[in-house]
Amino acid sequence: MPNAELPQAKRQKMANKTIGTHNGTFHCDEALATFVLKQTDEYSDADVVRSRDPAVLDTCDIVVDVGAVYDAEKKRFDHHQRGFTDVHYGLEIIAKRLGTALDDPKVQYVWLKLYRDFIEAIDAIDNGISQYDSDVPARYRSRTDLSSRVATLNPRWNEPTGAQILDARFQDASALTGKEFFQALDYYRDSWLPAADLVKDLITSSKQSADPSGRILVFEQFAPWKEHLFEIEADENVPSVEPNQAIYVLYPDEAGGNWRVQAVPVSPSSFESRKSLPEAWRGIRDDELSKLTGIDGCIFVHASGFIGGNKTKEGALSMAKKALEL
Structure with a gap:
């Protein structure tokens, strides 16, 4: 019977592409890979x-995490092979x-962020790559990462198992990884990208209104600024901002209506500051701090000098300006 005479549902089923991966115990990487592929136009109905x-894998249109071949042209993606150096399909989904x-x-910006913060660890865990170059035992053990949680979806040693049970559990694992993948992607779309634009705008406005x-x-509203600031400083397409230029960042403390003055760290994750608030101010609070600085409304300066507070924007700005001079 010609395909045109077959019922539409059957013709569709026969036309579906197939994504191949290994059977048996499943892992986070292939559960996520199959989910991601099904978000593309090419494999949405696969x-x-x-x-x-x-022989079975050879009939598949694309194969991931199995097959001992990494060949993008042949759509064989076993990331355990030496040729695994690239990433694919992510840009379309993003x-x-x-x-x-x-x-x-x-798209490229979010793709790099998502790979670094979400995908790379999953690849590394599956390939047995240690997070640290050290023989010192870890101080604690964590089993709450996504790869570990996917592993717990496999049947336990004393539970029934078999191909049907494993395949059903694999679908659960794929849904779990997909949910968290999109949560991460949506965070960059809905929060990270707007914050990057806001920080750029606030840097410009600060030069005009507070410190040329x-x-x-001066940020008129709080936003996650550290990584954005360092990225902007390193961006050659933003010539008005120089590396290591910013010393202090002011922003409102939304919980109490006060203002904070925070020293810019030497790197986004560092506890060391480019210029800490003056040592003589550290650990001093309220009226005693106001008398010491000669600035009304002072609330505190942290003992390490990385942050301080004032009741008003003007007071926080005065603290930052005076700290630059000392």
Whole structure:
């Protein structure tokens, strides 16, 4: 019977592409890989085939995490092989989720962030790559990462198992990884990208209203600024901002209506500051601090000098300006 005469549902089933991966105990990486592939136009209706039989895998349109071959042209992606150096398909999915064109610079930006903060660890864990170059035992053990939680979805040693049970559990694992993948992606879309734009705008406005030198940045609302600031300083396309230029950042403390003055760290994750608040101010509070500084409304300066507080924006700005002089 010609395909045109077959019922539509059956023709569709016969036309579906297939994503191949290994059967048996499943892991986070292939559970996520199959989910991600099904978000693309090419594989949105694909069936997932779980097998280690080379003859079965050879019938699949694309194979991930099994097969001992890494060849992008043949669509064979076993990331355990030496040739595994690239990433694929992510840009299309990110562009869709952002609702923008594939060549939008934000797509590449989010793609790199998502790979670094979400995907890379999953690849590394599956390939047995240690997070630290050290033989010193870890101080504690964590089993709450995504790879560990996927592993717990496999049947326990004293539970019933078999191909049908494992395949059903694999679907649960794929859904779990997909949910968290999109949560991470949506965070960059809905929070991270707007914060990057806001920090750029606030750097410009700070130079106009608070400190033309750019050493003091005044943010009229709090935003996660550290990583954005360092990225902007390193961006050659933003010539008005120089590396190590910003020394203090001011922003409102939304909980209490006060203002904070925070020293910019030497790196986003460092506890060392480019210029801490003056040592003589550290650990001093309230009226005693106001008398010491000659600035009304002082609330505190942390004992390490990385942050201080004032009741008003003007007071916090005065603290930052005076700290620059000392």
